[in-house]
Amino acid sequence: MRVAIVILNWNGRTMLEKYLPSVVRFSQEEAEVIIADNASTDDSLEWLEQNFPHIRTIVLDKNYGFAGGYNMALKQVESEYYILLNSDVEVTHHWLSPLIEQMDAHKEIAACQPKLLAMHNKGVFEYAGAAGGFLDKYGYPYCRGRIFDTIEQDLGQYDSNLEIFWATGACLMIRSKDYWAVGGLDERFFAHNEEIDLCWRLQLAGRKIYCIPSSEVYHVGGGTLPKSNPRKTFLNFRNNLTMLWKNLPDNELRLIMRRRWFLDYLAALQMLALKFNWGDFMAVIKARRAFKKWRNSFERTPQKGFADKRDKFSILWLYYAKKCNIFSKLP
Numbered sequence: 472m473r474v475a476i477v478i479l480n481w482n483g484r485t486m487l488e489k490y491l492p493s494v495v496r497f498s499q500e501e502a503e504v505i506i507a508d509n510a511s512t513d514d515s516l517e518w519l520e521q522n523f524p525h526i527r528t529i530v531l532d533k534n535y536g537f538a539g540g541y542n543m544a545l546k547q548v549e550s551e552y553y554i555l556l557n558s559d560v561e562v563t564h565h566w567l568s569p570l571i572e573q574m575d576a577h578k579e580i581a582a583c584q585p586k587l588l589a590m591h592n593k594g595v596f597e598y599a600g601a602a603g604g605f606l607d608k609y610g611y612p613y614c615r616g617r618i619f620d621t622i623e624q625d626l627g628q629y630d631s632n633l634e635i636f637w638a639t640g641a642c643l644m645i646r647s648k649d650y651w652a653v654g655g656l657d658e659r660f661f662a663h664n665e666e667i668d669l670c671w672r673l674q675l676a677g678r679k680i681y682c683i684p685s686s687e688v689y690h691v692g693g694g695t696l697p698k699s700n701p702r703k704t705f706l707n708f709r710n711n712l713t714m715l716w717k718n719l720p721d722n723e724l725r726l727i728m729r730r731r732w733f734l735d736y737l738a739a740l741q742m743l744a745l746k747f748n749w750g751d752f753m754a755v756i757k758a759r760r761a762f763k764k765w766r767n768s769f770e771r772t773p774q775k776g777f778a779d780k781r782d783k784f785s786i787l788w789l790y791y792a793k794k795c796n797i798f799s800k801l802p
Contacts, residue, residue, distance in 0.1 A: 600639025
């Protein structure tokens with residue numbers, strides 16, 4: 472089929488049992504549903520065999536993480552469009568049609584995402600993608616509908632199609648030829664920020680990313696999980712710095728990285744002094760050390776003269792100093 476929905480699973484039997492039925496029910500006429508298993512040690516594969524024996528499974532020999540797992544799996548999928556879908560996503564009736572129609576009609580679009588709403592409260596946007604992702608001057612990501620920890624209600628205010636900077640990896644539709652043209656996801660990231668890095672490289676190749684809000688899905692995500700997670704903090708900071716190192720224009724690289732040094736250590740001190748969070752404090756320190764150690768192993772993405780689509784402002788300044796916490800109020 473022209474569209475392949477690939478769900479990367481690792482010990483996710485509970486999520487598959489809860490949300491896979493909606494994916495199959497509302498997608499099977501327009502797409503092939505594939506489960507790529509990252510060497511699960513639970514009974515995910517047995518459950519799939521018993522309940523969805525017709526679904527194709529790709530079994531990987533070890534856990535390659537989000538980026539590596541998808542790269543390994545997608546090499547075995549022949550389709551015009553890939554949809555990378557998290558196992559904790561519930562889709563809705565006709566969710567695929569708006570995405571396919573938009574991609575078919577606009578060949579300049581390499582990737583897109585639907586509107587993401589929170590599973591635990593379907594009237595609000597979901598943290599991981601909301602109505603499309605953006606990147607500020609210093610590499611801090613935020614969303615239309617979610618800036619840092621401020622999450623907006625969905626009142627239809629962001630229901631227009633819009634070019635965005637990055638599309639969420641929780642539900643990412645991408646042309647297969649574009650995916651491989653820029654090298655796919657960077658496997659060295661393992662997890663976190665890899666979809667932003669991918670979208671940035673696509674833009675530097677002259678391609679566009681869009682959000683199509685007429686397609687809606689519901690995502691469990693991390694909205695109900697504890698905010699403090701040193702491993703997640705480490706990956707977020709290390710990978711974000713690496714993404715900047717790879718993709719920033721030459722004339723900005725040194726200045727941005729110097730300012731990020733200051734901002735990162737400020738964030739670490741705030742974690743320690745205000746939140747008494749030694750784990751996250753050390754995670755930031757270790758992330759910066761890890762970045763410094765491996766940065767020279769990454770090639771810089773060629774700058775081909777296409778516009779830099781990062782915002783010109785600092786989202787940190789607007790959010791904390793100017794108290795601007797709603798996307799529609801941003802400059």
